Amino acid sequence: MTIKHESQKIAENFYTFAVLLFLVQVLVGIVAAVQFIWPDFFILNFNTIRTLHINAMVVWLLVGMMGATYYVVPEESETDLWNVPLAKLQFWATVVAVTAVVVGYIIMGLNPQANSPVMGINPLNEGREYIEAPRWADVLIVISVLLFLFINFMTMLKTKKWTGIQGVLLGGLTVLALMYLPGMFYTKSMIKDQFWWWWVVHLWVEGAWEIIAGALLAFMLMKVTGVKREVVEKWMYIEVGLVMFTGILGTGHHYYWIGTPSYWLWVGGIFSSLEPVPLLVMVWDAFRTTRESRETTNKAGLYYTVSHAIFNFVGAGLWGVIHTLPQVNKWTHGTQITTAHGHLAFYGAYVLLVLAMIYVTLPAIRGVKEFNPSRALKSFWIMTISMVFIVLTITGAGMVQTYMERLMGLDYVAVKANYNLWFWILRAAFGVGFLYGVTLLVIDYFKLGKEKATA
Amino acid sequence: MSNKAARNLFIFGTLFFFIIFGALTIDTMGKLDKRAPEITEDVNAGKMAWHKYDCIGCHTILGNGSYFAPDLTKTAENKPKGYLKKFLMDPRAVNTKAAMPKLGISSDEADKLIAFLEWTSKIDTNGWPPKPILASAAGVGGKELTGGEKLYRSLGCSACHSINGIGGTSGPEITYVGDKRDKEWLTGHFKDPAKYVPNSAMPAYGNLSEKELSDLSDYMLALKQEVKK
Numbered sequence: 001m002t003i004k005h006e007s008q009k010i011a012e013n014f015y016t017f018a019v020l021l022f023l024v025q026v027l028v029g030i031v032a033a034v035q036f037i038w039p040d041f042f043i044l045n046f047n048t049i050r051t052l053h054i055n056a057m058v059v060w061l062l063v064g065m066m067g068a069t070y071y072v073v074p075e076e077s078e079t080d081l082w083n084v085p086l087a088k089l090q091f092w093a094t095v096v097a098v099t100a101v102v103v104g105y106i107i108m109g110l111n112p113q114a115n116s117p118v119m120g121i122n123p124l125n126e127g128r129e130y131i132e133a134p135r136w137a138d139v140l141i142v143i144s145v146l147l148f149l150f151i152n153f154m155t156m157l158k159t160k161k162w163t164g165i166q167g168v169l170l171g172g173l174t175v176l177a178l179m180y181l182p183g184m185f186y187t188k189s190m191i192k193d194q195f196w197w198w199w200v201v202h203l204w205v206e207g208a209w210e211i212i213a214g215a216l217l218a219f220m221l222m223k224v225t226g227v228k229r230e231v232v233e234k235w236m237y238i239e240v241g242l243v244m245f246t247g248i249l250g251t252g253h254h255y256y257w258i259g260t261p262s263y264w265l266w267v268g269g270i271f272s273s274l275e276p277v278p279l280l281v282m283v284w285d286a287f288r289t290t291r292e293s294r295e296t297t298n299k300a301g302l303y304y305t306v307s308h309a310i311f312n313f314v315g316a317g318l319w320g321v322i323h324t325l326p327q328v329n330k331w332t333h334g335t336q337i338t339t340a341h342g343h344l345a346f347y348g349a350y351v352l353l354v355l356a357m358i359y360v361t362l363p364a365i366r367g368v369k370e371f372n373p374s375r376a377l378k379s380f381w382i383m384t385i386s387m388v389f390i391v392l393t394i395t396g397a398g399m400v401q402t403y404m405e406r407l408m409g410l411d412y413v414a415v416k417a418n419y420n421l422w423f424w425i426l427r428a429a430f431g432v433g434f435l436y437g438v439t440l441l442v443i444d445y446f447k448l449g450k451e452k453a454t455a
Numbered sequence: 456m457s458n459k460a461a462r463n464l465f466i467f468g469t470l471f472f473f474i475i476f477g478a479l480t481i482d483t484m485g486k487l488d489k490r491a492p493e494i495t496e497d498v499n500a501g502k503m504a505w506h507k508y509d510c511i512g513c514h515t516i517l518g519n520g521s522y523f524a525p526d527l528t529k530t531a532e533n534k535p536k537g538y539l540k541k542f543l544m545d546p547r548a549v550n551t552k553a554a555m556p557k558l559g560i561s562s563d564e565a566d567k568l569i570a571f572l573e574w575t576s577k578i579d580t581n582g583w584p585p586k587p588i589l590a591s592a593a594g595v596g597g598k599e600l601t602g603g604e605k606l607y608r609s610l611g612c613s614a615c616h617s618i619n620g621i622g623g624t625s626g627p628e629i630t631y632v633g634d635k636r637d638k639e640w641l642t643g644h645f646k647d648p649a650k651y652v653p654n655s656a657m658p659a660y661g662n663l664s665e666k667e668l669s670d671l672s673d674y675m676l677a678l679k680q681e682v683k684k
Contacts, residue, residue, distance in 0.1 A: 047511075112509075128511065195487075257518055258578075259490050334519070334584075339522050409586075411622065
């Protein structure tokens with residue numbers, strides 16, 4: 001495996017930043033898990049730790065997708081990137097901006113008054129879940145994404161080989177950039193605040209990101225199995241089409257209880273119930289394609305690709321659909337059931353996707369003909385098994401909470417502190433297991449191609 | 456299906472659904488103001504404070520947020536304002552078991568936050584959160600409630616106190632309060648809690664009649680650990 005175009009190497013910069021942030025995300029995740037048992041553990045309060053946990057995740061997945069795109073576009077366009085120094089600049093600007101935002105969160109965590117509004121704007125933390133990054137950082141993020149889109153678009157223009165994969169990839173990335181904008185203005189009404197906030201959050205993870213995932217899945221299936229482009233691309237269109245047909249109006253399942261009109265109960269209930277369908281098609285697609293061509297030189301890449309399809313369906317699809325009907329959601333909304341869904345969905349749909357892209361493309365970037373996948377597979381199993389158990393413990397906690405707090409009327413604090421205590425302890429323990437898996441992954445990432453391939 | 460047909464289905468289907476979504480959004484925006492009270496300066500100032508302290512980093516509101524601490528949508532409806540204010544400014548001074556740290560919320564910010572939470576408690580949320588089935592049903596199984604029991608429920612005492620695990624945890628549990636206190640203490644305490652318990656954040660109920668205070672105290676005295684003979 002070797003790369004065809006020298007500029008594809010830039011993907012590695014993004015991958016390195018991504019896996020390091022992944023490690024940070026899991027470290028702070030364990031702090032957060034311990035704080036569920038012992039709230040005063042650590043110098044930073046839970047809100048700061050959680051902000052770091054979810055922001056590190058969003059950023060590393062996004063950075064990983066950017067790296068993957070810089071790899072895929074030259075390959076599909078059969079030419080070098082339009083402007084490599086500009087792409088390098090975009091990378092380093094992103095690293096600097098992300099670091100500045102993190103420093104801001106920590107300052108605010110140590111001294112909440114530092115976040116007092118300056119000209120009506122909170123300077124360090126916007127205080128809105130997932131999009132905590134302050135306004136000045138929003139602007140930098142938009143500039144970075146636009147620059148990134150521009151570089152890739154100019155690359156495609158060089159040869160004008162409009163393949164389906166890169167068209168869908170670019171389309172998904174454009175939607176991603178556009179859907180960041182509804183989160184960038186202040187509204188006095190908390191209802192409108194949350195309404196537009198869901199445009200960003202839902203239309204990212206269940207819209208733009210799934211389109212990108214569909215395109216990258218098609219690319220990887222083509223690379224690891226050598227199946228024909230026409231077949232892969234046709235199914236890609238069907239998959240991402242179904243994602244959008246169900247996912248756009250599926251946003252309605254977030255508009256049940258936030259003060260919006262009751263017709264959203266119908267719209268959200270019906271369309272979000274259909275959301276698992278395209279994810280199931282992706283599983284079938286991955287199984288069919290990999291069964292047809294059993295010869296593969298990249299076992300780690302294949303594992304990650306297929307498991308991404310499976311856990312995308314299980315985490316985002318099944319764990320979402322169980323509590324998506326209004327009749328059920330009325331009782332489960334705002335409980336740990338949502339946390340469980342969030343963990344497995346992000347792991348399956350996006351963590352495994354980015355890791356799959358790394359394992360499919362990194363050997364070529366490093367010019368490795370063959371590599372020993374044993375450590376990669378070990379870390380895969382440890383991470384996946386740990387995550388499944390993390391999700392099961394949180395699901396258990398969510399069921400107890402739904403029953404005792406929501407149905408019986410026990411106090412929130414009593415349920416959390418007493419009845420769910422063992423679930424929190426087990427969750428933290430499996431979190432440590434997950435950290436072990438991630439550490440192996442990071443070691444493998446840095447060693448890949450730099451040690452002898454002896455099976 | 457050809458690749459081109461699949462591609463066109465994807466592009467135009469997506470546009471079609473997005474247009475419907477856009478139309479519903481416009482309709483919703485037109486209806487939102489009627490589904491909640493007017494947003495005053497204080498409510499908005501409270502929302503700003505909500506963002507400043509990153510409250511959503513632990514709590515949920517309208518069910519969305521961090522699941523680490525209680526949902527606050529209906530808090531202003533369930534808890535006395537005096538309690539909330541003291542709690543916001545220094546949580547552990549009024550509830551030693553509170554997980555919430557002292558964030559440096561000023562007296563003015565606490566007032567504004569309470570105004571904001573009063574606003575959220577009045578939003579028409581299509582019936583969320585639903586009333587717990589068992590707590591609503593508890594104590595009405597075919598027997599007439601005593602005057603004290605009726606008062607306990609109508610005054611909303613269970614927002615803070617719990618009996619047999621049902622009720623809040625902001626105030627002390629009172630399952631066996633009858634073992635600990637006598638009638639004189641209870642009646643006097645209802646009139647002026649701070650006189651009996653230093654730093655108490657419980658509101659005073661001096662506005663109740665002597666008959667009502669007596670009924671409520673009798674109910675408290677009935678809350679005893681049953682000794683089997």
